[in-house]
Every structure is written in structure tokens, then in C-alpha cells.
Amino acid sequence: MISERCVSCTTFNIFAPIYKRLSEKDQSCRESQYRAYWQSRNQSIIDRLLGDRSSVICLQEVWLGNEELVDMYEKRLGDAGYISFKLARTNNRGDGLLTAVRRDHFRILNYRELLFNDFGDRVAQLLHVESVVPVLQGPNSNIHAQIIIVNTHLLFPHDSSLCIVRLQQVYKILLYIETYQKEHNLSPMPIVLCGDWNGSKRGHVYKFLRSQGFVSSYDTAHHYTDNDADCHKWVSHRNHRGNICGVDFIWLLNPNMYRKPLRTSWSEAVFGIIKYLLQAASLTNDDAFAFLKADNLGDYIIYSGFCQALHQLGITSQLDGLGPEDAKDLWFQADIDGDGVVNYEEFMKRIWSLKWSEHPNEILGQGTERGSATSIGKHQAFGFRVKDAVLFPPEVEKGMWPEDYSLSDHAPLTVVFSPVRMSYSPS
Numbered sequence: 001m002i003s004e005r006c007v008s009c010t011t012f013n014i015f016a017p018i019y020k021r022l023s024e025k026d027q028s029c030r031e032s033q034y035r036a037y038w039q040s041r042n043q044s045i046i047d048r049l050l051g052d053r054s055s056v057i058c059l060q061e062v063w064l065g066n067e068e069l070v071d072m073y074e075k076r077l078g079d080a081g082y083i084s085f086k087l088a089r090t091n092n093r094g095d096g097l098l099t100a101v102r103r104d105h106f107r108i109l110n111y112r113e114l115l116f117n118d119f120g121d122r123v124a125q126l127l128h129v130e131s132v133v134p135v136l137q138g139p140n141s142n143i144h145a146q147i148i149i150v151n152t153h154l155l156f157p158h159d160s161s162l163c164i165v166r167l168q169q170v171y172k173i174l175l176y177i178e179t180y181q182k183e184h185n186l187s188p189m190p191i192v193l194c195g196d197w198n199g200s201k202r203g204h205v206y207k208f209l210r211s212q213g214f215v216s217s218y219d220t221a222h223h224y225t226d227n228d229a230d231c232h233k234w235v236s237h238r239n240h241r242g243n244i245c246g247v248d249f250i251w252l253l254n255p256n257m258y259r260k261p262l263r264t265s266w267s268e269a270v271f272g273i274i275k276y277l278l279q280a281a282s283l284t285n286d287d288a289f290a291f292l293k294a295d296n297l298g299d300y301i302i303y304s305g306f307c308q309a310l311h312q313l314g315i316t317s318q319l320d321g322l323g324p325e326d327a328k329d330l331w332f333q334a335d336i337d338g339d340g341v342v343n344y345e346e347f348m349k350r351i352w353s354l355k356w357s358e359h360p361n362e363i364l365g366q367g368t369e370r371g372s373a374t375s376i377g378k379h380q381a382f383g384f385r386v387k388d389a390v391l392f393p394p395e396v397e398k399g400m401w402p403e404d405y406s407l408s409d410h411a412p413l414t415v416v417f418s419p420v421r422m423s424y425s426p427s
Contacts, residue, residue, distance in 0.1 A: 004419050005135045006387060007105070007145070010054040011194035011250055012412035013153065013237070014045050016061040016095040017069075020409075021240075032063070042069060045407055046076050048392070052414055053080075055105040056129075058097070058151035058194035062086065065094040073098060087113050090121040099125050099151045107132055109146070110184075114176055116169055124152035124173055124195075126180065135419040136382070145382050145419060146186075148177060152195040154205065156239075163204055163273045164315050164322065170205050171266050174212060178262060188255030188381045188424060190417075196410065200245050201231045204276070208269040213257035217250040217415040221389035235396050236411040244401045250415045254383035256424040267333045270315070270322070271351050277313045285352045289344055301342040303331055381424050384417035 017032035031038045049057055057077070063069045064086055074084050077100045088096035101108065106129040114124040127149045134142035150173060155166050177191060193214065199205045201216070210226065224230040236248040253259075278288040294305030307327055310316045316327060334342045334350045342350075395402045396411045405411075 004137075005131070005133065007056075007131075007135065007147075007384070007417045007419070008052070008054040008414060009056045009058070009149075009192060009194060009250055009417070010049065010052055010412055010414040011058045011060075011151070011196075011248055012045070012049070013060040013196040013248065013408060013410035014042070014062060015408040015410065016063045017041075018063060018065070018094045019061065032066070035068075038063070038069065039072070041407065042072060046073065048407065048412065050076065050080050052412075053102075054414055055102050056127075056149055056192075056194075057082070057100040058149070059099070060097055060151070060153040060196045061095045062098040063094065064088045064096040064098075065092070073100075083108065085111055085125060085127070087123050087125050089123055090115055090117060093121050097123060097125050097151050097153065099127060099149070101127065101129060104132060106130065106147075112176075112180065114152075114173065116172060120155035120165070122153065122155055122169055124150055124176075126150050126176065128180075128184075128186075136421065143382050143419065143421070146189045148180075148189060148191045150177070150191070150193045150195075152193070152197075154196065154198045156198045157203075163276070164270065166199065167204055167208060167266075167269055167273065168321075170208060171262070174262055188379075190255070190382070190384045191251075191253040192384075192417075193249070193251035193253075195249070196237075196247060197249050198247050200247060201226065202228070204269055204273055207272065208265060209251055211260060211265040211268065212253070212262065213259040214251040214253045215257075215386075217252050217386045217417075218389040218391065218413060220252075220386040221415070232399050234391060235399055235401060236391060236413060238401045238409050240409075244399075248410055248413050250389070250413060252384055252386065252417070254422065255381040256383060256422045263329065267330055268354060270326075270330060271333075271354050274310075274313065274315065275351055275354070277315075285348065288352065289347050292342075292347065298341075299344065301334075301347065303340075306331055306334070306342070379424055381422055383420055383422040385420050386415060387418040388416040390414050 017038035018030060020031040021027060021029065022031055023029040077084055081103050082100040083103055084098055084100045086096060086098045108127060109130055110128040112126040114126065116122045129147055129149060131145045135145040136143040152173060154169055155162060157166060197205055224233055235244040235246050238244045283291060292301045292306060292309045294308050296302050296305050310327060316322045334346060336346045391397050391411045391413050393402055393405050
């Protein structure tokens, strides 16, 4: 008889009072000016969180610049059995992240802070945790699960030129996780990424994470695909422009998921951004090729012209855009035959008609009971299945935003994971 203990996770952008406008006519009137307002709303938020009692709570836009509000969260969560970690955005932006973990569910093995120091002063938290009691118990073995959890809040895409900055932020997170796992010689384990990603299912960040084997827990639970038809089935945010969109995700990566090398996926994602910007300028494939050629008279692209085009597109001109080494990496990817130039065929294959893996459906072994894997070379690991995922209020699950919802301009997302043994092929 196998018994299991599920793990739950909630992510919620709670809308910092310093950003919450109380009047459309007076944009300077913020909730932070009225203690009774922000105190009442945040007490209600905590009530909601404690009602759900998730194993892990990941909050964004916590008003860390206000000691009273911080004490409120830390005391009430602490009294309920949580240990909290907070991280302010750089340059005294006023808000930041707070991650709370139930002491009776997980012990903290390590906690790390990621400071991007780039445009937008974004940060991320990494927690390496282990279950206090076995998540799977059987007659012959018990599994104490180890998980890597990340909480973050990406830059808002005020314009398309910031696509590369947002992609760089995600790349840094994944690179940090990869480095952390190697440095500590960790066995394969589930990775859960939580937060406000400020981008929809149509965006470059979404496609990049999918190419790395991550799945959107909510979409998995509700059997939604990556197709455009499913892009607006649910929403989680009404932004300052009045648009409703789905931007809050809990991403899951299991040990048995196929993953391309991180740098390869990153290069493909950047090529995707380059094509997007070229098409946004209404360039056809022939016009785009001519643009990348710059002043070169030959029927091919040379490195200097390529770099000039990247600068003009804003790929290398942002504060945290691509550096010289990044540009060289892209060039080597584009120059397929290595002859020092990129001809029209290579341009079409690498940039204009690139078929990169947005939907990595290759799964190296499904969840199995120990001992049932028969493939030679297979290893056993612990992973998660998405058991359930819920957005609140219920209307957002139908793609609508209720006018009477007042907790935040975001909807909290809660996912329940069930543990499972699975086989995988070591890379």
C-alpha cells in the first residue's frame, strides 16, 4: 500500500499600496496614503492565504518599505506555522517578494537571493527545501522530497524593445538554478517557478520556458494547450491600462522532461524576438534579409552588419541587453556552415523559418512505482503530477474580470501537486 502527501503552492501579486491608485482623476492619490485602506485590504489577503493553507506561498509586490505591513504578514504567517523570507527590489523601489513555507511541510536546506541589477530592479528568491515527512510511503521505502522553488516578478513589457530584457531575466534564473544544482551535486528533482511573469501564453518568455521542458500547472490541470484558441480561456490580471490577461504562472519541471541545452533554447528565443521585431516593422523576409545585410553589397550578411542591425532593433542597446559575447553566440548559431557569413538560406533557417521546440512533449519515462522501470540505463527520481489548479475569483477562470473583486489587480493561483516516482535518462 502506497500513501502520498500532496504539496500545494500559491502565487499572488498582492498589489503594493504605493502603486494602487484610488482615483482616475488624481493619479497621485495612492492607497499607501490611507492606512485604514491598505491595512484592511492586506488583512483580507492574509485571511485568504491562511484559509488556503498552502505548503508554499509566493507573494509579489509586498510593500516592504512599510514596517507595519511587513510585521503584519510575518506575525500572522508565523503564528500559522510559516517561516518567511523577504527580498526587496534593488534601488529602494519600495516593494519586493515574500516567500513563506509551512514548517510542518518543509525544512529549508538553502535560501538564495538573485539580484538582476538590470532595468526594472527585478529580483528573485530561490529556496531548496526538503519535506519534513515522506511524501511517498510504502512497505519498502519512504521518499523525503527535495524541491527547488523560485519566486519572481518580471519586468512589465512597456514596449516591445523590452522583450530581450525580460528574456535575459528568465535566462539568468534558469542559469542560476542549473549552476546551483551542479555546484551542490544535486540529484534530479522537481523545479517549481512561481510569480508574476508579466507576459501571456503568446509571449517569448512563455515559449522559452516551454522549450526548457517547463509546463504551466494551471493549463496542465485544465487540459489547455499552447494553441491560440486556449490563450484567453483564463485571466489573472487587470493591468493599469485596463487590459485583462493571464500572466501569473506556477511552472513545473520534472526530472523526466526532455530539455535542450539552456544556451540553445536561449539563442532560439532571441532569434524569435529578432523575427518579431522585424515583422513589427512590416518587413518581408527579403526586406529583413536586406536590413541585416546593412551596407554589405554581397548577397550575404556579415558580422558587422549583423551587430549593427541588432543595435538598431534595440537588442544590444538596452541597459541589460545583449553583450558582445551574446552577439557572437548568436552569430555562430546563424552561421551554420561556419564560413564567416550568413547567406539567405541560413537566414531563413535560423531566423525567419526557425522551428524551435515550443512544445517539448518528449517525456523520458512516465511516473512509475519503484522497480517497474525496465529500460536499461533508466534512473529513478521523485516528481510531481499536477492534481488541481484554481484561480480566484471563479470568474477569471472563464476569462472575465469581476468588478467587485477588490483583493488585488491580480488573482491568486493555487496548485496542488501529487508526488510520483518516475524514471528518467541521465543526460
